[in-house]
Amino acid sequence: MxxxxxxxxxxxxxxxxKYAFDALxxxxxxxxxxxxxxxxxxxxxxxLNKALAGxxxxxxxxxxLLANVSKYPAARNSAGSHYNHSQYWEILSPDxxxxxTGALAEAIDSCFGSFDAMKEKMNAxxxxxxxxxxxxxxxxxxxxxxxxxxxxxxxxxxxxxxKGTPILGIDVWEHAYYIKYQNxxxxxxxxxxxxxxxxxxxxKFEAAVQ
Numbered sequence: 001m002x003x004x005x006x007x008x009x010x011x012x013x014x015x016x017x018k019y020a021f022d023a024l025x026x027x028x029x030x031x032x033x034x035x036x037x038x039x040x041x042x043x044x045x046x047x048l049n050k051a052l053a054g055x056x057x058x059x060x061x062x063x064x065l066l067a068n069v070s071k072y073p074a075a076r077n078s079a080g081s082h083y084n085h086s087q088y089w090e091i092l093s094p095d096x097x098x099x100x101t102g103a104l105a106e107a108i109d110s111c112f113g114s115f116d117a118m119k120e121k122m123n124a125x126x127x128x129x130x131x132x133x134x135x136x137x138x139x140x141x142x143x144x145x146x147x148x149x150x151x152x153x154x155x156x157x158x159x160x161x162x163k164g165t166p167i168l169g170i171d172v173w174e175h176a177y178y179i180k181y182q183n184x185x186x187x188x189x190x191x192x193x194x195x196x197x198x199x200x201x202x203x204k205f206e207a208a209v210q
Contacts, residue, residue: 011049012045012048012049012052012062012082013045014041014042014045015086015089017037017089018089019092019093019094021033021034021037023094024092024094024195027191027192027194027195028092028177028180028191028192028195029179029180031179032175032176032177032178032179032180035175035179036085036171036175036176037089040081040085040175041081041082041085041086041089044078044081044082044085044152045078045082047078048075048078048079048081048082051072051074051075051078052065052072052075055072057071057072057075062079062082062083063083063156065079066079066080066083066154066156066157066158067156067157067158068158069157069158069159070157070158070159076152076153076157076159077151077152078152079152080151080152080153080154080157081152083154083156084134084152084154084169084171085171087166087169087204088169088170088171090197090200091168091169091196091197091200091201091204092192092195092196092197093195093196093197093200094195095197096194096195096196096197096198097193097194097195097196098198099115099198100115100198100201100202101198101202102202103202103205103206103209104198104201104202104205104206107143107144107205107209108144110143110144111143111144111145112144118137118144118146119193121146122135122137122146122168122170122189123135123186123189123190125146125147125148126148126170126172126185126189127185127186127189128148129148129149129150129172131150131151132150132151132172132173132174133148133149133150133151133153133172133173134148134149134152134153134154134169134170134171134172135147135148135169135170135172135189136148136149136154136155136164136166136168136169136170137166137167137168137169137201138155138162138164138165138166138167139164139165139167139205139208139209140155140162140163140164140165141164142209144205145162145164147161147162147164148172149161149162154166154169165204165208166204167201167204167205167208168196168201168204170189170192172185172188172189176188
């Protein structure tokens with residue numbers, strides 16, 4: 001008799017924040033962080049698990065789900081939001097800012113000409129994204145590139161116009177900055193570089209080019 005093995009559900013979990021809500025001030029205020037973290041990301045995780053309940057998507061890792069997200073349209077926004085926000089919290093730090101060093105710095109200089117040129121390209125991608133979305137620094141074909149995605153999409157998705165491995169993502173949804181910066185998205189995009197954790201970004205870069 002052939003016995004079909006029972007599939008194990010892979011519940012997606014809400015990640016812990018490694019710093020206090022006010023740790024990124026004055027660049028990102030405490031109320032924005034708390035609202036963004038609990039009201040938006042927590043809801044995303046809850047909705048993702050509900051959308052996948054009873055489907056074969058329950059057994060997929062988040063990365064596997066993104067790579068096949070066209071097969072799970074009901075989970076697209078929640079899956080993207082969960083991944084995007086998880087990496088967003090990770091690349092921010094009260095001890096961040098400055099410039100990267102080592103292999104990442106060399107790659108930035110090689111691909112963009114300078115660190116400032118990369119920042120300008122990232123900021124331009126964030127400003128050009130109409131409505132809500134994300135600006136990304138990615139590894140594509142072994143080299144760095146910049147792109148943006150609408151809503152909660154990201155470059156790991158099989159439906160993405162530009163595919164690659166994200167190593168730094170900047171949230172340009174209004175909920176990420178509107179309480180402090182109102183409609184001044186350019187000010188938010190300038191400020192966020194003061195809290196980027198380049199050690200984390202460099203680790204993501206090294207993993208992506210191996």
